[in-house]
Amino acid sequence: MNRVLSHSVRLLTASLCLAAAGAHAQGTIKIGEINSYKALPQNLVPYKQGWLLAQEEINAAGGVLGKKLETIFRDDNANPGDAVRMAEELVARENVDILSGVTLSHVGLALTDFAKQKKVFFLASGPLSDKVVWDQGNRYTYRLRSGTYALSASVIAEAAKLKKKRWALIYPNYEYGQAAVAAFKENMKKAQPDIEFVAEQSPPLGKIDAGAVSQAIADARPDAIFNVMFGSDLTKLAREGKTRGLFEGREVVSLLTGEPEYLDPLKGDAPSGWIVTGYPYANIDTPEHKAFLAAYQKKYNDYPRLNSVVGYATVKAIAAGVRKAGGTDTEKLIAAFKGLEFSSPFGPVVFRPQDNQSTLGIFVGRTAVQDGKGVMPSGTYLDGSKLQPSEEQIRKLRNPS
Template sequence: MTPARRLGFHLFAAGLAFGTGAAMAQGTIKIGEINSYKALPQNLVPYRQGWLLAQEEINAAGGVLGKKLETVFRDDNGNPGDAVRMAEELVARENVDLLSGVTFSHVGLALADFAKQRKIFFLASGPLSDKIVWENGNRYTYRLRSGTYALSASVVSEAAKLGKKRWALIYPNYEYGQAAVAAFKENMKKAQPDIEFVAEQSPPLGKIDAGAVSQAIADAKPDAIFNVMFGSDLTKLAREGKTRGLFAGREVVSLLTGEPEYLDPLKDDAPSGWIVTGYPYTNIDTPEHKAFLAAYQKKYSDYPRLNSVVGYATVKAIAAGLQKAGATDTEKLIVAFKGLEFGTPFGKAMFRPEDNQSTLGIFVGRTEVKDGRGVMPAGTYIDGAKLQPSEAVVRKLRSGS
């Protein structure tokens, strides 16, 4: 077991103890949190740390509606069936007041359907599939993090400024990758009508043959590359592409790559000069982020990752929604979250009434390698409200839900 996985396991065990040990306590509001802790420790150890920091702050200030927040954590093993079983246990046996969590999109879709069937409020914190709030959206499900369409749209302005005509596309062959590429193509054709997409490589998630992909892209002689690979696939692609000179003299636009979760494993093999979405935590000069950063570092003696922000902001949103609703009743929560404003380390955000999607935004910048590790030293913050399709398009997408 790797150190990250050992840490993830110990924090998971601690989290379970935190939840179940207090399960019989009186005067609490219980949140059922489901996520892929053992499958994604690099993402979800920071996520839970952010979550517990926010919960601690809220409880220290008197809680919500005169009650302490309590979280019961469960692991979904990255599996929709397990997630639904955990949700059923949390509702039937733990008597949670609402559900939250999820990182994998297919798990998020399963829990959104569960929330609809069981008529319980569900705040999806991190799944990127837009089906969760659009085609498969329902009145019981809200989402905090910006989705695939917004991520792709956020980099279009910088990509178009490059003036590159011939683009190659690299993406994992499942919904997230396919949707990201479709959104990028759609928006780039509007911004740059003469664009050409000269090559596409779509390996299965987690099974990239980085050498073959790099060679196929090089053979197409693109001017620029749009990359959607992440995690271990990104690590392999970045290293193999660097070895083969794939990125030399070519611009690369890459989703998620500026997040410390994905830059850290690359160390000095991290790409330099890529246009990315990410988290420039050392250079966000707002009071909200300064306070968050200081509190996080004091509590954990570590720097936050983007998922730390997601976990923290999710709890803050839940607290704001409960306060506005004045109760834990599902119907009152649904009403309260429509247009709800809440605080995050990135500033104020809200849940759009038309699709239950948060306006939490995205940072876009370029990567660098400093002191032997990849960093995103700076970035421009784009409000999530500016990255969505028109209200008419969203209404049509949700019409069947």
């Protein structure tokens, strides 16, 4: 009798556990987020903080369609193969509804292909390679952050105003650097037909010989420099160039350098007066950004980085898309994200129907050193929709699949 009772209790317990698990699954929207957390902590600690802040705000307001957002984070080890394995595990074992994330372009391209092969909805948050939405783009993949072409296009107006004829180029020798320089050349030749490119230095990513690069650029005697180096390479170049006087009397236009992620490590060695893309977080005077800044500072007792905005906006986009789709069915999400508009810390953003690219924009301004620290004190916001190639170019580039 006791054995029968014990068996019944076990069956009842197992049933209750299964029911609870089913109720949990029905009550949540599961997002699988894949990123290079160990490889890029300066970018991805702020990113995850922004992500969790948005998720917390959405869940506190009742979730999406009455369901709470739940995110399962995975590290891709900055490796495309590992990223694909993580994606397979998230889809097959964790039963996530949506895949998102990625900062590194080569990882982003691997997951773009995975999404197409497995027919899974994928919102790429930050990979800069435009192949994610153009050459290798597909109907399952959308991207939040503006890509390499837009970044280069965003500085053209300010670069052309300088009226400098002889330019030197410094960029990392892989797809991002090559694409950024190609876009800069293309657009500068249109804006200033007499421009000359008198020197190019393209060291391997993470392996810059800053002394040799600085000397080679100085020997070419350019009037201005276009720089695409970032991270530790940027730190070395900025310090070595400052020591050698490379930047004295020369204008420098530099992508990404105005982001706190890259200015902070330089401290007092940060460049002053460079034209940059970045994030002047202390001086963005809009209601959306003021609300975001106050909430972020309250939660983390720290200022946000650009990747904080990217993480936060990605979650807001997912919530808006699921709401519009009425659920997480892949085909309904694909349809819902076409032309989807949502609110970000930078204001309204739209996902363009023609290439699945969002119009999240870019700030352009100049750097300064204040209180022994590099800052971007102000900037002009350029809407991402105004920084893209022509519709004809996109049609030629865009994979119709």
